[in-house]
Amino acid sequence: MVGAVRRCQARPVTPRVVIVDDHAPFRSLARRLLVAGGLSVVGEAADGAGALAAVRALAPDVVLLDVQLPDLDGFAVAELLAGEPDAPVVVLVSSRALLDYGSRVAASTARGFIAKADLSSETLLHVIRGPGRPVPCSG
Amino acid sequence: MQRLRRRTRATLAAAGAAAGVAAAGALVWGGYRVPADLLAPTLVLDLAVGWSFIGVGLVAWTRRPDSRTGLLMVVLGFAWFARFAVAVDTRTGFVVGVLVGSVHLSVLVHLLVTFPGGRVQDRGQRVLVTVGYLLSAPLDAVFLVVFGAQRQLGEGPPPNGLVIAPSNGEFDPSGVDLAVQGVVVVLFVSLLATVFTRWRSAGPAQRRGLTPGALGAALIVVTILVERTAVLLLIPPAVGVALAWSAEVVLVVWPLALLLGLLRSQLDRSAVSRLIVELGAGLPVPERLRSALAATLHDPSLELAYWLPERRTFVDPAGAPVRVAPARDRALTYLERDGRQIAVLVHDPALAGEPELVAAVAAGAGLAVENDRLHAEVRSRLREVQASRARIVEAADGARRRVERDLHDGAQQRLVTVALALRLARTQVGTASSAELAALLDEAGAELAGALDELRELARGIHPVLLTDAGLGPALESLAERCPVPAVVAAVPARRWAEAVEQTCYFVVSEALANAVKHAGAAQVVVEVRETAGRLRVEVGDDGAGGADVSGSGLRGLADRVATLGGELTVHSPRSGGTRVIATVPCA
Secondary structure, eight states: OHHHHHHHHHSOSSOEEEEEOSOHHHHHHHHHHHHHTTOEEEEEESSHHHHHHHHHHHOOSEEEEESOOSSSOHHHHHHHHHTSTTOOEEEEEESSOGGGGTTHHHHSSSSEEEEGGGOOHHHHHHHHTOTTOOGGGGO | OOOOOHHHHHHHHHHHHHHHHHHHHHHHHSBSOOOHHHHHHHHHHHHHHHHHHHHHHHHHHHHOTTOSHHHHHHHHHHHHHHGGGGGBOSHHHHHHHHHHTTHHHHHHHHHHHHTTTTSOOSHHHHHHHHHHHHTTHHHHHHHHHHSOOOOOTTOSSOSTTOSOOOOOSOOOOOHHHHHHHHHHHHHHHHHHHHHHHHHHHSOHHHHHHHHHHHHHHHHHHHHHHHHHTTTTTTOOHHHHHHHHHHHHHHHHHHHHHHHHHHHHHHHTHHHHHHHHHHHHTSOOOHHHHHHHHHHHTTOTTOEEEEEETTTTEEEOTTSOEEOOOOBTTBEEEEEEETTEEEEEEEEOGGGGGOHHHHHHHHHHHHHHHHHHHHHHHHHHHHHHHHHHHHHHHHHHHHHHHHHHHHHIIIIIHHHHHHHHHHHHHHHHTTTSOHHHHHHHHHHHHHHHHHHHHHHHHHHHHHOOHHHHHHOHHHHHHHHHHHOSSOEEEEOOOSSOOOHHHHHHHHHHHHHHHHHIIIIIOOSOEEEEEEEETTEEEEEEEEOSOOOOOTTSHHHHHHHHHHHHTTOEEEEEOOTTSOEEEEEEEEOO
16 A cells, blocks of 8 residues: 555556547547646647657657547557657547447557546546555645 | 362262273373282272262262262372373373372371361361372472473382382482472371360261361371381381281271261261150150250250240250350350241251251151240249248238338337327426416327327228229329329229239329339429220329339339239330339229
């Protein structure tokens, strides 16, 4: 418990996030929601290529990545991002449920998955800390 | 080659008989002394050879008027007798006899090179035949004029090797003689090579016709070759004489071998009876009829394709469409029954020379072929039904996939946004101004309205409720109103039809309108619905780019759908000529 708290505190206080989704209204709302929750949104991208470019330019800590993109799908983009130097933590989002993707999320290089309707800074932080990590850490 | 008239045949036969008699007369009373022991065998054999060629040639000419072989055999027979002019002990007899003395060999070459058609077919054959003729009369003429060949008047046997006897004088050939003999040997060797090559490359059907003639020919040519080169091979004169006699014996029988080759098909009538018995033995299975026909026609490569008049196409016995086109090494024979085309045989071109056999086989197998054709037609329909069933299932799956995607990309996406907006509003209650909150709630409201619109559109696409409630006319009007391109619906009868009929017509118009907007870039669309004689006819015409892909999934799906009702879909879509989609569906 103590160790967990220490590790938690060792992280940057506000993770820097890039949002990747081809649906502009979602990007706008997600940004406002995360900012209201105390996170820092440093950039947005509408497709896989844009996501790669944004990660190279901005070096974010977290990429919030939609599974359904017009060029590559989210799993492929996550794979590419994992190969980058200083790879960011990738969290997949979709308007579908985790169930719809079966074991694909677990098999991917992404840290976790959030259904879009459940998105908030709390859920995002919870996923970033990974499975089995104590929740209280997020405060 | 035209058919040999009966009178011509009689005249030729009489002339042949007379020529034989004249030749015999020349030999006996011509003035030369023929050794008594050689006279009878010479007479018998020579008459047999000449008459054999003329007689058998006339038969061949009559039975196979399409081949020139018969004519060549008759000419050879006459040439055989003509050389007996040399036996007449006069200057004229000598000159004529020497000139025509070896014409029969030239005709023999011609006959061998061109058997069984009797016509020169390529350059190599032309060269051989021409050289063959140049070596006879023209060369002999040169010898007569240039070297002034002399005859020994009234002494010894007739000159020019007319009577086969050991050469009594010592052999002292000049250079010219040797050269001529050399050319003759080369000619005969290439002749052998030609005959062998042709026999080897022939298909089984063709080989049947070639074999007897080729065998005899090889025998004759080899004998002549050995005889000509006897001196060089140091063969004793007695052996040479024996060879010359045997060559003549073969010459007597050879015309019959040629005739056998020409008429083999006609001797094969019994095979047709066997075929009929075999076909009657049970229900035909696809491969059996083909193999029975192939065996009867001696052509293992034979293929059979059935004509389906409705679909205007040939299919194989399994019902799969096949392309039937003339090819260089394949011949086509169309089979008819009661004046209607029912099938086509694709076979070895050699069989084209045996039309009687093919006709007999076709007649014998007619019922079985018609029977099998019906089977093939059923199989072809079954294939078509299986294919369309697969396509219909595929189309249904595709439609469900599209609904899921439309839901996900459309309404679901918007509802997610609404949920997020509400959550954001919830977190900002107390901190944000009421104007900011109101803006956020407006945003959520707009997204919700959009989601509702999309859900309505999607539901209408799945099933147009107006169609069930108000019928085809109002449903099509509504479809036209929502179409981004000006669409006019002209006169839809105000009545109701079976649900399946209305649905199908609706989807034809819906798909055609979508194509006109998406692919054709049309500026105007006209929809017309008419009912005539128990059939509902829906036509959608646009003024767009045309060139629609009829085998594309959209139109293919429509055609399948129309076909399930026993209807028909036709598409006229010339490049840059607009598109007309016409569906006709039974509606009584």
